[in-house]
Amino acid sequence: MDSETAAERIFAAIRAIPRGEVAGYGEVARRAGLPGRARLVARLLGQNEDARLPWHRVLRSDGRIAFPEGSKGWREQSQRLRAEGVKVENGRVRGQRAAPSVDEQIWGPGD
Template sequence: MQTGAHDRILAAIRAIPRGQVAGYGEVARRAGLPGRARMVARLLSHNDDRRLPWHRVLRSDGRIAFPADSPQFAEQVQRLRTEGVRVEGGRVRGIRAAPTLDEQVWGTPG
């Protein structure tokens, strides 16, 4: 991964306020890398900076990406709840990850 892209993604994650969340795609857009949600996920999967607020990054539908029976899932839920975020059944409630560009243009499906 390019160092500049890496740094922009990390900066976008660090900019998510306490008690808020953003989807992988939204983080990519904020980093100037629209359409690169998988790049964000890949960077987070190799992250070893414990100060990075990785727990604020979710799937676009508000779900936690880790398997429900994993230690990472439990840690993410605990971290979010510590910040006052409501998590039920592996999904953040009450706040929604920012809409995708398609959702902004065409509206949410259903």
């Protein structure tokens, strides 16, 4: 798969995260059919110039914002998530697990 196709799939997976929900970098990669490519997701988000992309819904796997605490990006991501009703405390999303995958939506959570 070429890098342009991978980027398109990753951006489509990010756009599919519903308002008020979040997903980790690794989960986004998995949903895009690129398991193990969390760093690619992070790199593409760092290069993103599409203001409509809901980049703020993508977090670290532990639910934390990846920007340095107190930075402009950290504040903006916190504000955007809170505006969607997501509870953010000290840069970490609380009381919410990542949005379920399609398999989990159909078959329920794995054991």
